[in-house]
Amino acid sequence: MIEPIQYHSIISKAWKEYNPKREIASIVDVSANVSTNKVFAVTFIDGNFIMAKVSNFGKFENFKEDHTIINVMANNLEYPYDLFLSSSLMKNDELFLYKYDDSNIDVWLVFYRVVRIKNKLPKRLHEEQIKILGRELAKFHKICDTMTPVLPKSSKNLQKDIHSLLRRLQKEGSDLKFEGNIDLIRKHCSIFLEQYEVLGMDSFSQIPVFVDWNIGNFSVRDNGSFFSRWDYDWFRMSSRILDFYSFSRVVSDIGDKTDFSYTSSQLNEERFILFLKEYHSVFPLTESEIRFMKEAYRFFILNYVINNGKYFFASSYAKKLQHEAYQMYLPQLDSMCSCERILKELGF
16 A cells, blocks of 8 residues: 655655754645646745646656756746746755655755736636637737747757657556546547658747646736746646646636536637737748647647646646547547638638
């Protein structure tokens, strides 16, 4: 039987290694309990507090790489994004990361400062909010694009993730986790890899993207402009197009729902096209990038729902979304999801 992770003990050991002279008063779990990552508020005897993010998903090297990049961003973003990201704690001249491992578990963590929060967007946006959001994402992407020369390199890429899924399919064969849909998954992995080459994805600018932009992950100022962003679980260096599917859901007519699915229909809604027009007016998209939206959605389903869904969603929801992926998302993708209307609306 696997022993439960002793989070409080691990955090205490990590802090003692970081700064033994500052005493912890309490450690409180404040996790959203959506993914397997855990977040804790660590309060000191002087009343001040910081956050600790604890993870045992993936590889420590990827965790270190992502948070190093995010920390460089947080420290280099200029107004109006100077408070946008939370910076992590440094020790000497390096990001402080703690890795705990014994014979049963590997766990790692990072300490970071609390990010300030202003206004949350409403569950359903009106048109002016959609326009502002389109321009805001474009401005932020533009800043991220100019920052890429100063950011550390990333070893992750989309092809590696898809090949990882293919290796898992080969290893686990007809495992019940895939509900007998091995051939369906392989087919869509093959289509993605082919279109990756056809569209010249390697030539796209690789910028910091956070992928998951649901309205619970960022706040805005009174005028609707970006103020702060948290939850970096899906962070990566990749094409800006990976951020768009999430925004198609944010601006959708149905709005934010507690009970949700990952359909592709939002990509052709009038409201998302309005969002894209505003974005395009600030930071123009190319035809190849627009055509890649379909493949970015395919990648999202293959990687975040099928391959890693059990790490990002509660167990019952992971199973629900994966079942829908096999029955709806993938079978309907190529007939239901088209970028032609978007291209026409944006003047291509």
